[in-house]
Amino acid sequence: MPEYKAPLRDIRFAMQELLDFETHYQNLPGGEDASPDMVEAILEEAGKFAAQELSPLNQTGDKGCTLTDDGVIAPEGFKEAYANYVEGGWAGLAQDPEYGGQGLPESLASIVAEINGTANWSWGMYPGLSHGAMVTLETHATDELRNLYLPPLVEGRWTGTMCLTEPHAGSDLGLLRTKAEPNDDGSYSITGTKIFISAGEHDMAENILHIVLARLPDAPAGNKGISLFLVPRYNVNDDGSLAGANSVKAGSIEHKMGIHGNATCVMNFDGARGFLLGQPNRGLACMFTFMNNARLFIAQQGICHAELSYQGALAYAKERLQMRSQRGAVAPEKSADPIIVHPDVRRMLLTQKAYAEGGRAFSYLCAQLVDLAQKSQDDAERKRAEDRLALLIPIAKGFITEAGVEASSLGVQVFGGHGYIAEWGMEQILRDSRIAPIYEGTNGIQALDLLGRKVMGSQGQLLEDFVGEVNAFIDANRDNPEAGELVVELERHVKRWSELTGQVAAGIQKDPATLGSASFDYLMYSGYTVLAYIWAMSAVKAQQALANGSSETGFYQAKLATARFYFRRILPRNEGLAVSLVDDADTLLSLEEEAFAF
Numbered sequence: 001m002p003e004y005k006a007p008l009r010d011i012r013f014a015m016q017e018l019l020d021f022e023t024h025y026q027n028l029p030g031g032e033d034a035s036p037d038m039v040e041a042i043l044e045e046a047g048k049f050a051a052q053e054l055s056p057l058n059q060t061g062d063k064g065c066t067l068t069d070d071g072v073i074a075p076e077g078f079k080e081a082y083a084n085y086v087e088g089g090w091a092g093l094a095q096d097p098e099y100g101g102q103g104l105p106e107s108l109a110s111i112v113a114e115i116n117g118t119a120n121w122s123w124g125m126y127p128g129l130s131h132g133a134m135v136t137l138e139t140h141a142t143d144e145l146r147n148l149y150l151p152p153l154v155e156g157r158w159t160g161t162m163c164l165t166e167p168h169a170g171s172d173l174g175l176l177r178t179k180a181e182p183n184d185d186g187s188y189s190i191t192g193t194k195i196f197i198s199a200g201e202h203d204m205a206e207n208i209l210h211i212v213l214a215r216l217p218d219a220p221a222g223n224k225g226i227s228l229f230l231v232p233r234y235n236v237n238d239d240g241s242l243a244g245a246n247s248v249k250a251g252s253i254e255h256k257m258g259i260h261g262n263a264t265c266v267m268n269f270d271g272a273r274g275f276l277l278g279q280p281n282r283g284l285a286c287m288f289t290f291m292n293n294a295r296l297f298i299a300q301q302g303i304c305h306a307e308l309s310y311q312g313a314l315a316y317a318k319e320r321l322q323m324r325s326q327r328g329a330v331a332p333e334k335s336a337d338p339i340i341v342h343p344d345v346r347r348m349l350l351t352q353k354a355y356a357e358g359g360r361a362f363s364y365l366c367a368q369l370v371d372l373a374q375k376s377q378d379d380a381e382r383k384r385a386e387d388r389l390a391l392l393i394p395i396a397k398g399f400i401t402e403a404g405v406e407a408s409s410l411g412v413q414v415f416g417g418h419g420y421i422a423e424w425g426m427e428q429i430l431r432d433s434r435i436a437p438i439y440e441g442t443n444g445i446q447a448l449d450l451l452g453r454k455v456m457g458s459q460g461q462l463l464e465d466f467v468g469e470v471n472a473f474i475d476a477n478r479d480n481p482e483a484g485e486l487v488v489e490l491e492r493h494v495k496r497w498s499e500l501t502g503q504v505a506a507g508i509q510k511d512p513a514t515l516g517s518a519s520f521d522y523l524m525y526s527g528y529t530v531l532a533y534i535w536a537m538s539a540v541k542a543q544q545a546l547a548n549g550s551s552e553t554g555f556y557q558a559k560l561a562t563a564r565f566y567f568r569r570i571l572p573r574n575e576g577l578a579v580s581l582v583d584d585a586d587t588l589l590s591l592e593e594e595a596f597a598f
Helices: 008-018 021-027 036-061 078-087 106-119 121-140 143-155 283-319 343-375 379-420 426-433 443-456 461-477 484-510 514-547 553-570 573-580
Strands: 066-068 071-073 158-163 179-182 188-198 207-214 227-232 234-236 242-245 248-253 264-277
Touching: 008 021, 008 036, 008 106, 008 343, 008 514, 008 553, 021 036, 021 343, 036 078, 036 106, 036 121, 066 248, 071 248, 078 121, 106 121, 106 283, 106 343, 121 143, 121 158, 121 207, 121 227, 121 264, 121 283, 143 158, 143 207, 143 227, 158 188, 179 264, 188 207, 188 227, 207 264, 207 283, 227 234, 227 283, 283 343, 283 379, 283 426, 343 379, 343 514, 343 553, 379 426, 379 443, 379 461, 379 514, 443 461, 443 484, 443 514, 461 484, 461 514, 484 514, 484 553, 484 573, 514 553, 514 573
Parallel strands: 158 207
Antiparallel strands: 066 071, 179 188, 188 264, 207 227, 227 264, 234 242, 248 264
């Protein structure tokens, strides 16, 4: 397994140079404490914790969790690492000080989560799921519930889950059957089975708080009849102490392709005591208040796997000797040259690097917008951030997770046969990465959301506003001596993005199935184009740094070289997507079902 080292220089580049987080935090209500010195100290300590505590547990955690009569036991070392995480005050980094949090910006906590997740994604999911529970309780719980349940959750002594999916109902939550019967004391008895519940049960915390979707007895059918409930693993007394076990437990641990270190459980609720969150029959609306955060967290998963696989592949490529460079021996004193000299290996490494670093900056841009959507006191600025997130989150979640799987596969390929052998750890990264395109709404659903609800649903306004932002950058940098060529190419793809959107809209008017047939390719075209914007901005910043006499010539020249690689070797994939996404839906639907037989 690669020994992870947090890429702090690239993180600083994205935060400080590309996106100016310092000014962002100074202008963000509640962000004043995130001074440059404070941010630097947090990043340094997060990097140390990830490298020293989490990375060594990543491969051993792949052995999985254990279900016993007393509950689920996390992999060896996970519980101790979590205790150190709580002791370090990391759990409440961005939470409200009223409940024991530090009140720092959400974006800073998400960057720390990226560092933890790259070192050990399975472990990082435990606090990651808790974050969703915190946001849900802060937003929708009564004062009484918040005061009782949030402080230990924010401290990290308790953890949280999201219990949505049922065996017969995957992404179609309108089909769920879990019942919530009112009790005389204002609580509810929750009965039903949930599957695929990450961190559903474990021995790392004193209590686990489940956020559960269920139906009230008089609820209407479908999505409009779903309510949201808080169901603790252990009941809680009025003074915050733990009472007896609630009627909820893990029935089994799912046997998965990857992320074995996280306990993905089948959870059985047998009249478990729970409490209503928000208004009756408004559960899905409540759930969507944290969906931007959740989908951004999964987008980060793509970055995490791309980065870790890149670090492993790069180290191996520098050491592995195989054949000679086609331009002449690079290491004549050795029996062969290191494989990093070979063009095809460079292709794979540069693809990983382009996805990891470009995806990182893309996710930080989204994280800034989350800060503004949550904290800005300017109504217009908050609305702009919400609109921009509506467009960019499905692109980030869908595109970056697809890129993460590709980058992880390339990491295996760089190692050759050794990449397929478990002891190197590269195949684990690939297995772990594969769930990301499925999590938090499959990428097919993200694509439908992007094209149907966000682009078509806004009559193209959300896209037009973002394109206006990109065009302003293009106009300002068209004549840049180093990056101008990239900027002009970006302009071509952005213009075509708008044109293709119009063609798809016309197709949908003729045949509604065009929405489904075009959506995934449309999402990928959008993703490649947004990442081109990110890499064009990165190239401009790198060129400016070099022009100003920076001593870090290697770092900035690498940025320019990677940007050129992205534009010349990856962005041209849009040419094929531009053809396929406007193709007639009959290509997919004309074949009769019976003809699929074998």
